[in-house]
Amino acid sequence: MVVAYNREVTAVINTDNLLFNIQQIKSNCITTQHIFAVVKADAYGHGLEEVSKVVESAVDGFCVALIDEAIALRNAGITKPILVMGLTPAYLVPLCVANDVSVTFTNLEFLQEVVSLPLTKSLKVHLAVDTGMNRIGVETVEETLAIEHFLQQHDLVFEFEGIFTHFATADGEDDNKVVKQYERFERIVDALSKKPKYVHLGNSAMTLWRHQFYSDIARIGIAMYGLNPSDFVLDLPFELKSALSLTAQINHVHLLKKGESVSYGAKYIAKKDEWIATVPIGYADGWRREYAGMGVYLNGMKCDVLGVICMDQLMIRVPQGTQVGETVELIGKYQSASDVAVSVGTIGYEVLCGISPRVNRQYVSDML
Ligand SMILES: *Cc1c(COP(=O)(O)O)cnc(C)c1O
Numbered sequence: 001m002v003v004a005y006n007r008e009v010t011a012v013i014n015t016d017n018l019l020f021n022i023q024q025i026k027s028n029c030i031t032t033q034h035i036f037a038v039v040k041a042d043a044y045g046h047g048l049e050e051v052s053k054v055v056e057s058a059v060d061g062f063c064v065a066l067i068d069e070a071i072a073l074r075n076a077g078i079t080k081p082i083l084v085m086g087l088t089p090a091y092l093v094p095l096c097v098a099n100d101v102s103v104t105f106t107n108l109e110f111l112q113e114v115v116s117l118p119l120t121k122s123l124k125v126h127l128a129v130d131t132g133m134n135r136i137g138v139e140t141v142e143e144t145l146a147i148e149h150f151l152q153q154h155d156l157v158f159e160f161e162g163i164f165t166h167f168a169t170a171d172g173e174d175d176n177k178v179v180k181q182y183e184r185f186e187r188i189v190d191a192l193s194k195k196p197k198y199v200h201l202g203n204s205a206m207t208l209w210r211h212q213f214y215s216d217i218a219r220i221g222i223a224m225y226g227l228n229p230s231d232f233v234l235d236l237p238f239e240l241k242s243a244l245s246l247t248a249q250i251n252h253v254h255l256l257k258k259g260e261s262v263s264y265g266a267k268y269i270a271k272k273d274e275w276i277a278t279v280p281i282g283y284a285d286g287w288r289r290e291y292a293g294m295g296v297y298l299n300g301m302k303c304d305v306l307g308v309i310c311m312d313q314l315m316i317r318v319p320q321g322t323q324v325g326e327t328v329e330l331i332g333k334y335q336s337a338s339d340v341a342v343s344v345g346t347i348g349y350e351v352l353c354g355i356s357p358r359v360n361r362q363y364v365s366d367m368l
Pocket residue numbers: 038040085166202203204205219220221222223229
């Protein structure tokens with residue numbers, strides 16, 4: 001994978017803001033819980049290793065989606081607990097054990113397969129409970145009790161470390177479905193003869209807006225990166241600061257003559273002479289063609305994108321006198337990832353995760 005270090009396009013990640021957001025969550029929402037930083041998908045585009053190293057001392061552990069992400073964290077020197085929240089096939093369990101990684105499972109078959117493997121140490125497991133997301137998890141008390149029984153019989157192979165669920169509507173206004181999911185979860189947890197160390201249900205939205213539902217672990221993703229999990233549906237209960245901004249420098253300026261067209265398909269035609277600038281960022285960087293309606297900001301002023309966004313470049317209307325080398329903001333103070341997301345009917349998460357690996361990430365901190 002080529003990272004464009006030698007190009008004037010940068011995703012700047014302010015690591016002070018990551019720590020500020022964690023502190024805000026700790027002081028406003030958390031009583032006795034543990035905070036696990038969710039750093040799947042390259043830390044939502046912010047950089048898995050860099051973000052994890054910065055926040056490790058401020059959190060109690062990490063959550064990732066995939067075993068490869070967990071291994072990358074261990075290779076980066078992360079020593080705190082790591083939970084893989086997606087499903088890991090049993091044949092990969094030796095890799096998990098070797099890297100001291102906790103895994104998520106949903107059924108007895110998985111445990112039976114693991115028992116037949118030659119393991120040197122016990123495997124830490126979290127049981128996922130499906131309470132209405134209908135993604136992964138056990139659904140009934142009966143299955144859960146059979147699983148608990150099996151775990152107790154094989155307590156040298158397994159460490160029953162956690163049980164958790166995930167909410168489908170924690171970022172919405174309506175409480176009904178949340179309460180229903182919570183009740184299903186409670187019924188299953190209450191049926192256990194012995195609760196594991198971590199009973200957890202809190203993602204960012206649950207932690208920000210519904211921390212009356214107790215969770216031993218707050219699995220904090222989007223809020224740590226400083227975005228409102230609901231974009232604009234619910235107001236944030238306290239300030240969060242976006243960690244990522246995306247900027248680029250203009251590398252060409254010229255006068256577009258009346259009647260001339262811009263970019264592929266000649267979809268934009270100038271009604272009068274106007275100045276136009278080229279910015280070296282495009283859809284291969286994650287600045288999708290659909291974002292053309294958003295514009296970019298030059299010294300706080302919105303500049304419209306003219307014509308379609310290309311793979312590596314886009315064109316904008318600029319005031320006369322604009323110079324090559326001037327910086328435009330695509331995400332930052334004037335335009336948030338949530339603004340961009342909502343303009344195309346998606347969510348801030350997707351905009352952040354969509355910033356491609358080609359874009360150089362730079363880490364800044366006032367504390368350095
Ligand atoms: C991704 C994920 C999270 C983190 O969600 P945020 O909304 O980013 O806080 C928490 N729990 C599970 C199971 C997830 O898949």
